[in-house]
Structures are given as C-alpha cells and as structure tokens.
Amino acid sequence: MTVIATENLSKRFPRVTALDGLTLDIGPGVTGLVGANGAGKSTLIKILLGLSPASEGSASVLGLDVAAGSATAAAIRERVGYMPEHDCLPPDVSATEFVVHMARMSGLPATAARERTADTLRHVGLYEERYRPIGGYSTGMKQRVKLAQALVHDPQLVFLDEPTNGLDPVGRDDMLGLIRRVHTDFGISVLVTSHLLGELERTSDHVVVIDGGRLLRSSSTSDFTQTTATLAVEVTDTDAHPDGTATLRKTLAGAGLEITADGRLLYVDAADEDTYDVVRDAVAGLGLGLVRMEQRRHRIAEIFRDDDTHHPTNAASGDTASTTAADPAGSPHAH
Numbered sequence: 001m002t003v004i005a006t007e008n009l010s011k012r013f014p015r016v017t018a019l020d021g022l023t024l025d026i027g028p029g030v031t032g033l034v035g036a037n038g039a040g041k042s043t044l045i046k047i048l049l050g051l052s053p054a055s056e057g058s059a060s061v062l063g064l065d066v067a068a069g070s071a072t073a074a075a076i077r078e079r080v081g082y083m084p085e086h087d088c089l090p091p092d093v094s095a096t097e098f099v100v101h102m103a104r105m106s107g108l109p110a111t112a113a114r115e116r117t118a119d120t121l122r123h124v125g126l127y128e129e130r131y132r133p134i135g136g137y138s139t140g141m142k143q144r145v146k147l148a149q150a151l152v153h154d155p156q157l158v159f160l161d162e163p164t165n166g167l168d169p170v171g172r173d174d175m176l177g178l179i180r181r182v183h184t185d186f187g188i189s190v191l192v193t194s195h196l197l198g199e200l201e202r203t204s205d206h207v208v209v210i211d212g213g214r215l216l217r218s219s220s221t222s223d224f225t226q227t228t229a230t231l232a233v234e235v236t237d238t239d240a241h242p243d244g245t246a247t248l249r250k251t252l253a254g255a256g257l258e259i260t261a262d263g264r265l266l267y268v269d270a271a272d273e274d275t276y277d278v279v280r281d282a283v284a285g286l287g288l289g290l291v292r293m294e295q296r297r298h299r300i301a302e303i304f305r306d307d308d309t310h311h312p313t314n315a316a317s318g319d320t321a322s323t324t325a326a327d328p329a330g331s332p333h334a335h
C-alpha cells in the first residue's frame with residue numbers, strides 16, 4: 001500500500017531548485033526523510049499538504065492527488081496532521097485552549113474536541129501544565145504541543161518537520177520514543193524529517209535521503225543496517241602469545257580466510273557457517289581467550305560514508321546532505 005507517492009516532482013524558485021525530479025513511493029509505518037539544511041524537506045511537505053504548488057510532476061497522499069482541487073485538498077487535510085518546523089504557537093493561550101481550537105478547525109464537535117485534546121495532551125506527556133499559557137513553556141513542552149495539535153483529529157498520516165530541533169539529548173530521546181508510539185499505539189503513519197541520519201535509524205522503518213532536491217537513497221532501515229557476512233573477532237593476549245591478535249590473524253590467514261584488522265578487532269570474511277568453527281578451533285588451539293565473535297552490523301551512517309566515496313554528486317558538491325546527515329558527531333544515537 002502506498003501512503004505517499006511522487007513522480008518526477010520538481011519545485012523551482014527564481015534563484016534555486018528546491019526539488020529536482022523527485023520520485024518516491026512510501027508505504028505505511030514511520031519514514032525518516034533525511035537531508036541537510038536546504039535539501040528540500042520542508043518544500044516536499046508543503047507540496048504534499050497542498051500549501052505550495054509543484055513546478056512539475058505529480059504527488060499523491062493516501063491515494064489523493066495533491067493538485068486535484070479544493071475538495072481533494074480538504075479531504076487530505078482531514079486525514080493528515082502537520083507539525084511545522086518553526087515556532088508557531090500563540091504565547092497567550094494554554095495548550096488545552098490551542099489544541100481544542102485546532103481540533104474544532106479540523107471539524108470535530110465541541111465535546112469530542114475537548115475529549116480528544118485531553119487524551120492527546122496526556123499521550124504526549126503534558127499534564128497540569130496544559131492549563132498554563134504556552135509562552136512560559138520550555139522548548140520540549142512546545143514541541144509536544146505542536147505534536148499534539150497534529151494528532152488531535154486522529155489522522156491516518158502525520159508530517160513532522162524537524163520535531164527534535166532545539167531539544168537536548170534526553171528531550172530528543174523522549175520525542176523519538178513518542179514518534180515511534182504514534183505509529184505503534186495508533187497505527188498512524190509518520191513522515192518525520194531530520195538533518196541527522198543517526199537519530200532516524202532507531203525510529204524509522206524506512207529512510208529516504210535527499211540531497212539538493214534529488215533522491216539519494218530510499219530503503220527500509222533493516223536494509224541499511226543489515227547483518228553482513230563479516231565476523232568481528234577479539235581475543236586476549238597470553239604469555240605464549242603476547243600479541244594474540246597478530247598470532248590469530250596469521251593462523252586464520254594460513255587457514256585460507258580473508259581478514260582485515262582494526263586495532264584489536266579482526267574482521268573475518270564469513271564465507272559459510274564453517275568459518276565460525278575454524279575461528280573457534282584456531283582460538284582454542286592457540287590457547288587464547290575469546291572476548292567476542294559476532295556478526296558485524298552496518299550502521300546507516302557507515303553505509304553512507306561508504307557511498308560518499310562512490311557517489312559522483314557528493315564528490316562534486318563536497319558539503320552534501322549525506323555527509324552532513326551521516327555525521328555521527330551530530331547525533332547522540334549514531335554510536
């Protein structure tokens with residue numbers, strides 16, 4: 001089932017092309033949309049919401065064409081929630097008043113709007129504070145109000161534009177947990193943007209990476225982080241073998257295995273199941289202690305670093321979405 005589809009979608013402003021022939025097919029679940037600042041993430045969301053027309057190409061949301069006219073646009077808004085990137089909350093009203101208002105705007109009757117508001121604010125973790133004016137809230141609380149107003153009319157899909165912006169590491173973790181639960185508890189599909197690839201690794205079922213308005217990669221998170229056929233092996237030293245790692249490497253190479261070393265870790269190419277036995281027997285035969293022998297998993301960021309070396313666009317443009325997005329230093333979840 002397709003939740004969001006775009007076909008050759010472009011958006012040109014007088015001085016910049018924000019989206020450039022973007023073709024996407026996104027299914028249900030949590031999808032992370034990653035790209036550096038200016039990659040075109042917000043532009044894509046605005047087109048999908050019908051707030052901004054595309055220059056070229058087509059797009060549909062929940063099977064509805066975003067350019068089909070006002071009746072379809074209204075139908076999309078009924079089914080879709082939107083959490084904008086920038087601060088957009090009125091400071092003088094309380095979270096309850098604001099979210100009730102947004103629920104009423106979405107067409108809910110007064111009683112249902114009040115009930116849904118109470119439930120949604122509780123779900124995002126706002127309790128007694130919900131009666132105080134929003135102007136006195138912390139950034140984390142404001143982000144929660146923005147999330148609540150996107151969810152209050154029980155949409156099938158929400159667009160969350162940089163929901164972790166401005167949050168400290170604990171606040172980020174909480175927000176990412178909440179986003180995950182939006183899908184697992186309510187079955188709502190999520191398109192969440194970030195310029196940090198690492199933080200979407202844990203939260204998303206699917207990751208789409210764009211750079212300069214173009215699609216760089218779209219695949220399921222498990223494809224990104226799939227287990228490779230490489231074993232990571234670490235051993236102790238002994239009196240007989242003061243450099244156990246080097247000794248084991250020599251022994252395994254002698255047994256015909258492909259090995260690379262990274263400090264005390266040996267990466268052994270596990271061509272088949274027998275490789276485990278060969279390594280175990282070699283370690284036991286040498287009398288070394290086996291600290292670890294495990295299948296190596298790729299992290300998303302690692303795969304992008306590999307891709308960067310091959311990708312012609314990146315090589316040409318230098319400071320790109322993937323290099324920025326893959327920067328593990330920027331994300332508390334990258335390691």
Ligand SMILES: Nc1ncnc2c1ncn2[C@@H]1O[C@H](COP(=O)(O)OP(=O)(O)OP(=O)(O)O)[C@@H](O)[C@H]1O
Nearest residue numbers: 013016017018035036037038039040041042043044
């Ligand atoms: N209304 C506009 N007029 C002119 N240029 C625009 C407009 N909106 C966006 N752009 C440009 O289009 C490009 C994509 O912007 P967009 O906001 O979609 O990026 P983004 O990936 O969401 O980045 P950010 O995280 O910084 O918002 C940028 O170069 C931006 O300057």
